[in-house]
Every structure is written in structure tokens, then in C-alpha cells.
Amino acid sequence: MLPFSKKLTFVGSSLFESVSVDSKMNNKAHSLLWNIRQFSTLLPRSRALRINPLGFCKPEVIHSKWNPRNHVLNGFDEGLQPSARYLFRGTFILKSVDGCTQTKGISHTAVLKLDRILCPKRLSFDSKHSFASDGASEHDLMKTNLHHTSSEDALTKKMRPTPVNHGKLAQECNSLSDVLDTFSKAPTFPGSIYFLAMWTIAKRVSEDKRRFEVQLMFRHPAFNQLCDQMMREVKIMHYNHLLFSLNAMVKLGVPQNSLMVQTLLRTIQERINECDERCLSVLSTALEPMEPCLNVNALRAAIQILVDQQVWKIDHIFTLQTVMKCIGKDTPLALKKKLEMKALKELGRFSVVNSQHMFEVLAAMDHRSVVLLNECSKVVIDNIHGCPFKVLIGILQSCKHLRYQNEDLFKSIADYVATTFDIWKLKQVIFLLLLFETLGFRPSGLMDKLMEKVIEEPGSLNMKNIVSILHVYSSLNHAHKGQNREFLEAMASALTGCLHHMSSENLLSAVHSFCMMNYFPLAPINQLIKKGIINELLTSGDTEKNIHKLHVLNTCLKLDESAYNKGIPVPLPQLPPSLPYPNEKVAEVLSSLLEGEGCFSKNVQLPHNYHIDFEIRMDANRTQVFSFSDRDSTSTTNMKRVAVLCVPKSVYCLNSQHPRGLLAMKIRHLNVMGFHVILINNWELRKLKMEDAVTFMKTKIYSNDALPTSGATVQSMD
Structure with missing residues (x-):
């Protein structure tokens, strides 16, 4: 082996920039240098660097008077052309290959072991020359090298490594293990094709089978070998292949904190200037599901910089x-x-x-x-029509996250699902209804369809379905006049069948929903109010939420018409007092309308943890207002108590005056306690001038018989 003093480089047609050679070099070494000098004629004479027109800082190499199709290793891995170090019988030569896209400060080297050099026949050693052909003269050899720029011939095809296409490999293999078996038999460069093939196969199988296949992939003995090969190749691999490999690994579930993934992230970060628009798309796809870490954060910051500079040039x-x-x-x-x-x-x-x-x-x-x-x-x-279920779910979840309420969009989705109700699974419909409930939208048609389904097939419901359906219907306060009783009975029957394996919290949620809808099934309530279950709810799980639901249940058992009159037998912790909402404008309007503050009371706390904003005392016909200081009027049986509730939009279903479950239950209980309830919409009153607000409040408080025939300027919202 020749002792080299430094890395070998090409300058023009010269082979070495600086080579120290023993003075006693023999004929074999002279012949070796002569042969290699002929190979150098295949190299480009000049190179120019210019910025890629896409604007993503990717260098493009231009060679004068050079046809890349005639290069010896053209087509190597379908365009992969890094700087390569070739191994000729133990001698390393550093050769710059056409098409290399190199980042400053990063070297790209690939090790290839070749049994044949660039001549039509196998060369062998003899006493005169370092390399000699079997039956070919030195003139023929030089002619072969100097005139290699012709069209591809059999020699070039024989010398080029056989390209392996990941798509073809994915077609030939039926599992991830088959791909690894293929790799272990004959590993080829680059290793990224095997990860791409495995991800292609994983995408076409079911989720359960994919999990099983991935487990087998991690246990396969060739998997570590493939990772080792990838670790060696990352510096010389084409940038596209790096990104596709990272994306495949992330999708296949290779741990993010593994050395393999972190090495890829680091290398991609170092070569970020090679990122064009397509690379940017693949890199973004790979990073999107990844957890924050130093390398991921650095790449996201780099993407932000690239996008900020080139956003107007993104074409797709x-x-x-x-x-x-x-x-x-x-x-x-x-x-x-x-x-x-x-x-x-x-x-x-x-x-x-x-x-x-x-x-x-x-x-x-x-x-x-x-x-x-x-x-x-x-x-x-x-x-x-034809929109996939996953897309519908994604749209509704995004609307919830963005606090975007579009009634036309929600109604369109609900009507589409109601029209095609039979093609949907029950759990899909329930999931959609849960999302509609969080958005405050009441899809009446779809909910009526589900009620019919429940009445026809109550046995098709499992415990989770029962709890979810009851929550949606009680929260949105939905009832169908003709089928409501049958629906509640069917749900109670289904719930009774699940009592033996229900958790305490699920049982409480179901009974709480029934009580909000003013229905009291005996078996579930008897099961719930046992001391052991009540104590469990007060000491485990989300105790704050459990205490609130138990108070609602206790209030309903005492106030509503049910078989229970004493409520829950176990004393419950007190709820924190509700903070009064400032309603200065309403107080000012009432003072102007009723000629003083003595005719109404503010922030009234009632039994059963109920609170009302204003209380007014009137006669039974709501034509006259009594002062709170008038003892005679307060003792008469002719007095009517009026509860004024100032409410926000959130207590109604979307873009309607239909009260949601908690408000509907509160109105029902206030009526039982002897109040006439008046709802004042805060957002509407806030827009009115004082004169119009007084007129508006007058139409809400006084009965129609007490109002003048000329009418009010603002229509009553009752």
C-alpha cells in the first residue's frame, strides 16, 4: 500500500495535490499510477455553484462540457452521487463524483469495494505492470478509459450496483420481517430503502396487525444490523433519503430518544441548507408528531426561518x-x-x-x-356527501379547539349523518354527538334518529354508550314529545342490566343525567345511594365533580316528583358559594323602571345552593310591583315572587333560545319553589341604550295585560 501524506484530491487532470512516494518505487507502482491517471480523465474540468431557483438554499452543481449520463456511476441509487472513496485491492482513492450536493464543513464519503476496474476484462498482476488485462494491450486499456463517454454499454451496466427500489421490495415482501430477511441475505446501499419498504407494507395492513408486525421487527436479529448500516451511511446518504428514513422510522414507532433517530435528526440539522420544497414537506411531516427535544426544537426553529424567508415561493x-x-x-x-x-x-x-x-x-x-x-x-x-368519518371528526375537534362556531357547517354535518344513518356505526354517531355537545349545538334530527334506534334495539347499548348518550341528551336538554318516555324507559332498562359491572363514577354520571331530565329509575338510584358507594365517591376520583353531582341528585330527589322525599341519606360537604356576576346595567335599568331600589333585591341566595341575580315581588297577575318594605304585601297570598336571571350565551344551545340542561333544571326547580322566572340575555341588553333597555325590561317583567297597547320598541324574548 502506498504511504499517502494527506487526502487525495483532483485538480484539473492531475491526480494528486501532494503525494509522498518512496524513491524506490517499483514498476508495479509506476503502472498503478499510470492506470489511475487515465481514470482521472473522466472527471469534470470545472465546477460552478449556483443557488437553486426554488430559493431553499440547495446548491446545484454545474459541470462544463460534461454529460452526467456517461459517468461511470451514473444512476447509483437513482441519483445518489456523494463524494466516494473507492477501494481498489486495499488502496483508498478519494474521488469527487458528479452531482454531489455538499454542505460546508461536512464531508460525504462512501466506501465501495470493487473487484473489477474500468476495463472490459478482469485485470491481473504480472511482473511488468501493476495491472494487466488478459489479452488486452496497454493501448486498448487506455482507449477504453479515454473513450468511456460514449453511451452506456455492457461494461457500465455490469459495474454499476444494482439499484433496489423500495416500492418493488414492498411488493415482493409480505411483512416487515420479510424485508429484514432480504436485507440480511444481501445488504445494499442505502439502508433507507428497507425502512421505506417496511413503512409501505405497514400502511397497507390493519392497525392491530401493524402493531404485531412492528413488535416482530424490533425482535428481528437483522434490525440492529440495519440500524448500524444506517448509522454509517447518514453522512453520505442523499438528503431526500435521510428525510424519508426519518419519517418511516417515526411512523414505525422507533423510539425518538434512540441513537438512530437522534443521529438522523442531527445530520438533517447540519445539512438543512440542502432542503428544497419537497424536503421541507417530508421533514415537516416527520417532525409534526415528535415530542420536543433539543434536536427537534432546533429543526423546527430552522424550518421557521426557512419558511419565513421563502413563504411566498412555496408552490404546493x-x-x-x-x-x-x-x-x-x-x-x-x-x-x-x-x-x-x-x-x-x-x-x-x-x-x-x-x-x-x-x-x-x-x-x-x-x-x-x-x-x-x-x-x-x-x-x-x-x-x-361522501366525506369520511375521520375528516368529520377532525373538523369538529378543530372547531372546538379554535372556538369556531358555524351553525351552517354543524347542521350540514348533522343532516348528512342523519340522512345516511344506517351506514354509520353506533359508536361513530355517539362520538359525533359528544363533539356537538361540547360545541353547544343541538342536532335535533340526528338525536331523534338515535332515539328511534335505542327504542328499537336497547340491547345493542353497552355501558359506555349508555353513559355517553345520557350525558348528551341531558346536557342539550333534548326531548321528543312522542318518544321521550319510551326512550327514557329503554335507557333505564339498559342501565339496569349493566349495574353489576359499572363503576361508581359511571353510575353517578348516568343517574345525574336521568335526574336532570326529571326521570328517576328506581334500581340505579337504590344502588347509588348506598352508604358504601356514596363514601367511595366522596373520597376517590374527581371528588369535586362527584360532590357537585351528588348535590344535584339530592336537590332533584327533594324537589321533583319522585319516589324519594328525603334525598341522599349521607350528609354531603357544602359547596362553595357562587360568586355574583356584576350586573350594574340591569340594576340601573330596574331602578329606573321600578322607581327606586326598594322594589327589588340583588344577589339572593336560595336553598339547595341556588342563586338568583334579582328578586321582584308582584301580584299574581304581574301587573303591580310591591316594595320589600311593605309588610302587608309580603304577607298576602296574592304575592308572586319573580326571579330575574342574567344569563350568558353559553347557557343556550348554539344560536337559539333553547336552554341547556342545567339552566332548564334550575328553571324547573325555581318554579317548584314558587318563582316566576325571567331570563335576561346579557349580550342583548348590553347593546341597548338606557331608554330602549327600560322598555325591553318592562316587556319582560310585566304581563301582556299590564302593558300599553302601543307596544314596546323591543320584542320580548320569552
Whole structure:
């Protein structure tokens, strides 16, 4: 082996920049140098660097008078052309290969062991030359090397490593283990193709089978060998392959804190300047589900910088959305606004899928763009039929996260599911209803359909379904006049069948929902009010929520018409007093209308933990107001107590005057306690001038018979 003083480089047609050679070099060494000098003629004479027009800082190498199709290793791994170190019978030569995209400060080397050099026949050693052909003269050998720039011939095809396509490999293999078996028999470069093939196979199988296959993959003896090979190849691998490998590993469940994944992240970070638009999309997809760590945070910061500089040059909508989803909620507001403007600019190019996906993208960014959401909602509504269940769920979850309420969108989804009710699974319908409940939207048609289903097949419900259905119907205060009784009886029957294996908290939730709907099934309540279960609820789980529900149950048992009159036999902890909401404008309006504050009382605390904002005392016909200081009027049986409740929008179902469950129950209990209830919508009264507010309040407090025939300027909201 020749002793080299430093790395070998090419300058023009010269082979070495600096080589120290023993003065007693023999003929074999002279012949070796002569042969290698001929190979150097295949190299490009000049190289120029220019920035990629996509603007993502990817260097593009231009060679003058050089046809890359004629290069010896052209096609190596379908475009992979790093700087390569070739091994000729134990002698290393560093050779710059056409097409290398190198980042400053990073060396790219690949080790290849070749049994044949660039000549048509196998060379062997003799006494005269270092390399000699069997039957070929030195002139023929030089001719072969100097005229190698012709079209590909049999020699080139024989010398080039056989490319392995991950798609073809995925077709030939039936499992992840088959891919690893193929690798163990004949490992090829790069190792990324095996991870890509395994992820391709994993995508086409069911989720359960995928989990099983991944477990077998980790246990396979060749898996560690594949990871070792990947660790050696990361510095010389094409940047695209690095990113696809990372994405495949993340999707296959390779631990993020493993040395393999962290090495990939680090290498990708070092070569970030090679990132073009396609790479940016793949990198964003890979990083999006990953937990924060030093390398992940550094890459996300790098993506933010690249996107901030090149956002207007991003051409594909999918890339734009993937990047927006990846950079997440911690993105500076200025960049969020810039991405929003880019998306609005590209709205005309949005496909239906892009519009559907935009909800989740904005939710991931935690950026509430009402204009963008409204435009995408129109597309979703127009193309709602055939929309997959997963997409519907994603849209509703994103609306919840963004606090975006679009009644037309919700109604469109609910009507579509109600129309195609028979094609949906019961758990899918219930899941949708749970999301509608969190959004405050009451889909009457869909809920009526489910009531019919429950009445027809009560045995199809399991414990989880029962608790969820009762929660939705009680929270949204939904009842069907013709079927409500049958529905409640069917639900009570189904619940009774599950009592023996229900947890205490699930039983409490179910009975609490029944009580809110003014229905009291005996068997579940008898099971719940046992001292052992009550004590368990008061000492374990979410005790604060349990205590509140037990107080509701106790109040309902005492006030509503039920078989129980004494309530829960165990004393319950006291609830904290509710803080009064400041209603200065309502107090000012009442004082002006009733000519003084003596005719009403503020912040009245009632039994059973109920609180009312204002109390007014009137005659039975609600035509006259009594002063609180008038003892004669307060003792008469002709007096009527009026409870004025100042309520926000959240106590109603979306864009309606239909009260939700807790408000409906409170109104019912106040009526039992002898109050006439008047609801004042805070957001409506706040908009009115004082004169109009007085007129509005007058129409709410006094009965129609007591009002003048000229009518009020504002319509009553009763």
C-alpha cells in the first residue's frame, strides 16, 4: 500500500495535490499510477455553484462540457452521487463524483469495494505492470478509459450496483420481517430503502396487525444490523433519503430518544441548507408528531426561518399546510399572519381535501382565522356527501379547539349523518354527538334518529354508550314529545342490566343525567345511594365533580316528583358559594323602571345552593310591583315572587333560545319553589341604550295585560 501524506484530491487532470512516494518505487507502482491517471480523465474540468431557483438554499452543481449520463456511476441509487472513496485491492482513492450536493464543513464519503476496474476484462498482476488485462494491450486499456463517454454499454451496466427500489421490495415482501430477511441475505446501499419498504407494507395492513408486525421487527436479529448500516451511511446518504428514513422510522414507532433517530435528526440539522420544497414537506411531516427535544426544537426553529424567508415561493398547497401544521402553536404571531395571508392568496387553488384539512392545520397552529375558516366551511358544506368519518371528526375537534362556531357547517354535518344513518356505526354517531355537545349545538334530527334506534334495539347499548348518550341528551336538554318516555324507559332498562359491572363514577354520571331530565329509575338510584358507594365517591376520583353531582341528585330527589322525599341519606360537604356576576346595567335599568331600589333585591341566595341575580315581588297577575318594605304585601297570598336571571350565551344551545340542561333544571326547580322566572340575555341588553333597555325590561317583567297597547320598541324574548 502506498504511504499517502494527506487526502487525495483532483485538480484539473492531475491526480494528486501532494503525494509522498518512496524513491524506490517499483514498476508495479509506476503502472498503478499510470492506470489511475487515465481514470482521472473522466472527471469534470470545472465546477460552478449556483443557488437553486426554488430559493431553499440547495446548491446545484454545474459541470462544463460534461454529460452526467456517461459517468461511470451514473444512476447509483437513482441519483445518489456523494463524494466516494473507492477501494481498489486495499488502496483508498478519494474521488469527487458528479452531482454531489455538499454542505460546508461536512464531508460525504462512501466506501465501495470493487473487484473489477474500468476495463472490459478482469485485470491481473504480472511482473511488468501493476495491472494487466488478459489479452488486452496497454493501448486498448487506455482507449477504453479515454473513450468511456460514449453511451452506456455492457461494461457500465455490469459495474454499476444494482439499484433496489423500495416500492418493488414492498411488493415482493409480505411483512416487515420479510424485508429484514432480504436485507440480511444481501445488504445494499442505502439502508433507507428497507425502512421505506417496511413503512409501505405497514400502511397497507390493519392497525392491530401493524402493531404485531412492528413488535416482530424490533425482535428481528437483522434490525440492529440495519440500524448500524444506517448509522454509517447518514453522512453520505442523499438528503431526500435521510428525510424519508426519518419519517418511516417515526411512523414505525422507533423510539425518538434512540441513537438512530437522534443521529438522523442531527445530520438533517447540519445539512438543512440542502432542503428544497419537497424536503421541507417530508421533514415537516416527520417532525409534526415528535415530542420536543433539543434536536427537534432546533429543526423546527430552522424550518421557521426557512419558511419565513421563502413563504411566498412555496408552490404546493400540501407543502404549505404541512409546514403550518409542523411549526405549531409556538410560532411567532407575525409568521402565523404571513402564512394565513399566503393561504388566503392560494384559496382559488384549494381542493376539497385542502379545505377539509385546513381546519386541523389552523388548530395545530392555534390560529383562529375566521375568514379562512368561513371560506373552507363553504367548500366542506358543498361537498359534504361522501366525506369520511375521520375528516368529520377532525373538523369538529378543530372547531372546538379554535372556538369556531358555524351553525351552517354543524347542521350540514348533522343532516348528512342523519340522512345516511344506517351506514354509520353506533359508536361513530355517539362520538359525533359528544363533539356537538361540547360545541353547544343541538342536532335535533340526528338525536331523534338515535332515539328511534335505542327504542328499537336497547340491547345493542353497552355501558359506555349508555353513559355517553345520557350525558348528551341531558346536557342539550333534548326531548321528543312522542318518544321521550319510551326512550327514557329503554335507557333505564339498559342501565339496569349493566349495574353489576359499572363503576361508581359511571353510575353517578348516568343517574345525574336521568335526574336532570326529571326521570328517576328506581334500581340505579337504590344502588347509588348506598352508604358504601356514596363514601367511595366522596373520597376517590374527581371528588369535586362527584360532590357537585351528588348535590344535584339530592336537590332533584327533594324537589321533583319522585319516589324519594328525603334525598341522599349521607350528609354531603357544602359547596362553595357562587360568586355574583356584576350586573350594574340591569340594576340601573330596574331602578329606573321600578322607581327606586326598594322594589327589588340583588344577589339572593336560595336553598339547595341556588342563586338568583334579582328578586321582584308582584301580584299574581304581574301587573303591580310591591316594595320589600311593605309588610302587608309580603304577607298576602296574592304575592308572586319573580326571579330575574342574567344569563350568558353559553347557557343556550348554539344560536337559539333553547336552554341547556342545567339552566332548564334550575328553571324547573325555581318554579317548584314558587318563582316566576325571567331570563335576561346579557349580550342583548348590553347593546341597548338606557331608554330602549327600560322598555325591553318592562316587556319582560310585566304581563301582556299590564302593558300599553302601543307596544314596546323591543320584542320580548320569552
